[in-house]
């Protein structure tokens with residue numbers, strides 16, 4: 427490979443188109459000297475968007491559990507206003523207390539799920555299109571991999587997870603196939619698993635037969651839904667008065683958790699921006715539900731990843 431082609435390929439493998447970029451940055455209502463958290467740094471698109479809207483004394487603290495994301499930002503996003511923390515966002519409150527910033531954060535952004543570089547890098551084991559070790563860990567220091575989970579789980583546990591987290595109607599037959607195969611072989615690669623699934627699941631419209639199973643296993647291996655519930659509860663104490671929370675979800679399980687969290691802390695349905703909240707209801711309100719935003723038709727056209735995205739915006743009262 428010529429060196430400029432190599433550089434292009436490297437750039438491409440690190441590229442991530444930030445979803446709902448303008449809407450989420452505008453939604454944070456960034457104050458020039460504010461302190462913001464990007465809980466899901468990825469390739470830093472949203473982090474850079476926040477930095478670009480801050481003045482000299484503003485700050486961004488960015489988290490990612492994937493060391494590749496942190497290392498990429500160290501090299502490509504050098505900015506004295508940016509601090510990088512390699513951690514699961516379920517530890518957000520602890521980290522913010524350590525920094526003496528509890529209750530002082532002006533906005534938190536979460537852009538959930540995995541980044542394009544994580545999917546594109548076959549070695550990470552997230553892709554059913556590329557052969558790689560069946561890994562799927564976002565945090566490479568974690569012990570449990572997808573291969574291990576499949577080996578250690580019973581047929582019922584696998585079937586239940588595929589049904590619950592992947593909405594996979596063929597969950598039982600897939601689980602049974604996996605266990606039969608495992609009588610003679612461990613499943614160690616992504617294509618090995620994808621091929622096993624393809625034997626018993628027909629491809630959907632524009633959907634690979636393994637899409638739902640891979641989503642379900644990824645959610646289990648990274649304990650994604652529990653971590654999301656944990657961090658959402660922590661945001662209440664972390665945010666300052668009028669601090670904003672912007673969460674971008676990519677499937678209904680995530681969105682339901684965010685929706686229920688907002689419902690729990692806001693007594694009102696969507697409050698149009700600028701409208702006063704009636705006096706007799708004010709003290710019970712912890713969060714003000716601002717809006718639910720979907721990608722524009724232009725974004726849907728140019729960024730496939732945005733297809734199922736929903737941005738929810740709330741403000742702490």
Ligand SMILES: C[S@@+](CC[C@H](N)C(=O)[O-])C[C@H]1O[C@@H](n2cnc3c(N)ncnc32)[C@H](O)[C@@H]1O
Pocket residue numbers: 442443444445465466467468469470471472473489490491492495513514515516537538539540541564653654
């Ligand atoms: C969709 S990408 C974020 C992309 C980013 N907004 C951008 O514009 O480049 C999600 C990132 O969040 C990270 N992530 C997901 N769940 C996490 C968690 N519980 N704790 C910390 N990081 C997490 C993933 O490793 C991934 O890098």
